[in-house]
Amino acid sequence: MPRPSPTRQAPRRGRPGYDQETVLRCAIDLFNRRGYDGTSVGDLARELGLTKSAIYHHFPSKADLLKGALSEALDALAVVIDTAAASEDGEQGSAYDRLVSAVRQAVHVLVGHLPAVTLLLRVHGNSEVESDALRRRREIDAKLADLVRAAADEGSLRADIPPELTSRLLFGMVNSLVEWYRPDGRHDAAAIADAVTRLAFEGLAPRER
Amino acid sequence: MPRPSPTRQAPRRGRPGYDQETVLRCAIDLFNRRGYDGTSVGDLARELGLTKSAIYHHFPSKADLLKGALSEALDALAVVIDTAAASEDGEQGSAYDRLVSAVRQAVHVLVGHLPAVTLLLRVHGNSEVESDALRRRREIDAKLADLVRAAADEGSLRADIPPELTSRLLFGMVNSLVEWYRPDGRHDAAAIADAVTRLAFEGLAPRER
Structure with a gap:
């Protein structure tokens, strides 16, 4: 079953690997637009309509997002x-x-x-x-x-x-x-x-x- | 009489056009290294060993330095x-x-x-x-x-x-x-x-x- 392109669709919860990819796409986009220092995990959570802990579930820290x-x-x-x-x-x-x-x-x-x-x-x-x-x-x-x-x-x-x-x-x-x-x-x-x-x-x- | 290269020498005061050039070289260098937002006129004054008002004498604002x-x-x-x-x-x-x-x-x-x-x-x-x-x-x-x-x-x-x-x-x-x-x-x-x-x-x- 083909997986939908994570960049083109609204985030869906509970699908293993899907949220993680969506979070990373969005983080890269924000880092490019506002700079890494100018982007907080809170900003990312707001942008995605997720809680910060949902993000930390996939990436333990902002540095891990950058590393990814x-x-x-x-x-x-x-x-x-x-x-x-x-x-x-x-x-x-x-x-x-x-x-x-x-x-x-x-x-x-x-x-x-x-x-x-x-x-x-x-x-x-x-x-x-x-x-x-x-x-x-x-x-x-x-x-x-x-x-x-x-x-x-x-x-x-x-x-x-x-x-x-x-x-x-x-x-x-x-x-x-x-x-x-x-x-x-x-x-x-x-x-x-x-x-x-x-x-x-x-x-x-x-x-x- | 040839004018000394402003980038190679320590700033000298009172020479028309010379200080201004030195200030601009130093500002460009700081903007490139620390970013425009991350550089204050105070940083620039410290770097040059000048007072802030000496800088404002040549460039009325930080934006004028960027413009130059x-x-x-x-x-x-x-x-x-x-x-x-x-x-x-x-x-x-x-x-x-x-x-x-x-x-x-x-x-x-x-x-x-x-x-x-x-x-x-x-x-x-x-x-x-x-x-x-x-x-x-x-x-x-x-x-x-x-x-x-x-x-x-x-x-x-x-x-x-x-x-x-x-x-x-x-x-x-x-x-x-x-x-x-x-x-x-x-x-x-x-x-x-x-x-x-x-x-x-x-x-x-x-x-x-």
């Missing part, structure tokens, strides 16, 4: 880079192909988890939960940079851009989605992924230029 | 796009050449005014000063989008990326500088501008590919 939100984004991004980095034996193709695939999949993660990734990209390490998230984010960035270097080393990337700049610009462009992408139906994740990979790997100028 | 900071970024960006958009008569070259030049100049503005642009890109319109800045920013974005469309219309951009996505991705990549660029001397503005324009217009894959 950041983990959602980090876990999804970690899958992307671990998949792309996995094949040092070359079975999954060249570093270039794995980099293109990682960029494409990263776009899908950002579109699919836009509120959670937005929250992640605004974290500044003001608490243990945030510091842990920043550390995981740096690990992911380092693996992406390794993949860019591997593609450069195999000669698949132009040699006149330093790999560390390539890495920053490429994922800076992908991450910019949280600033401007709105799921209004004009462009879905696949269309954005096409645009990003064409622009980044082939360039905006027509090839015959 | 945001205007610095917006004025510099407006010059870039107005220069690029100016020549509808074609005297300054094709839309493509003007777009490449605008991207290059935008990188120079971001590197040269990094703290002020960082502040600008974090503004969310919570006050009249912020709303005015957001309005100016949207005007600049719209002119950049027009320039991208003009380049697409003259056939200088590949046809398989919608111009509105090109515009978002291109300037999303440029704006990402505020997240990762540190003026540590490894890459100056010209090197970043080269990397951005090569990646964006020619692509990361070697052309012979």
Whole structure:
């Protein structure tokens, strides 16, 4: 039986796993709109029409809500880079192909988890939960940079851009989605992924230029 | 006689225009580190070793400091796009050449005014000063989008990326500088501008590919 999308429906009680998901969606939304410091568990309870103890039943503290939100984004991004980095034996193709695939999949993660990734990209390490998230984010960035270097080393990337700049610009462009992408139906994740990979790997100028 | 760089030296009193610049640099730095709401004129006075009234002598209110900071970024960006958009008569070259030049100049503005642009890109319109800045920013974005469309219309951009996505991705990549660029001397503005324009217009894959 398909479970209804938790973001689109009013909360229902007593359905295991459903309330928890609804609470997390709403918390991420409030954290993004008002800031983590500017949001209390009381605000969240009011927004959901739940009691504070109903929220604490799922998440023992506000920090656990933040941790859940950041983990959602980090876990999804970690899958992307671990998949792309996995094949040092070359079975999954060249570093270039794995980099293109990682960029494409990263776009899908950002579109699919836009509120959670937005929250992640605004974290500044003001608490243990945030510091842990920043550390995981740096690990992911380092693996992406390794993949860019591997593609450069195999000669698949132009040699006149330093790999560390390539890495920053490429994922800076992908991450910019949280600033401007709105799921209004004009462009879905696949269309954005096409645009990003064409622009980044082939360039905006027509090839015959 | 050359004026000393206001950001590198301790504040000196009584020199017209010098204190004001020092106060503004310090305010931008505090706003970026602690947030606008989290910074008081008293904090700024302590940081500078000045009295609050010395600060109010230059800036009548905290909102005027924010306005000064945001205007610095917006004025510099407006010059870039107005220069690029100016020549509808074609005297300054094709839309493509003007777009490449605008991207290059935008990188120079971001590197040269990094703290002020960082502040600008974090503004969310919570006050009249912020709303005015957001309005100016949207005007600049719209002119950049027009320039991208003009380049697409003259056939200088590949046809398989919608111009509105090109515009978002291109300037999303440029704006990402505020997240990762540190003026540590490894890459100056010209090197970043080269990397951005090569990646964006020619692509990361070697052309012979």
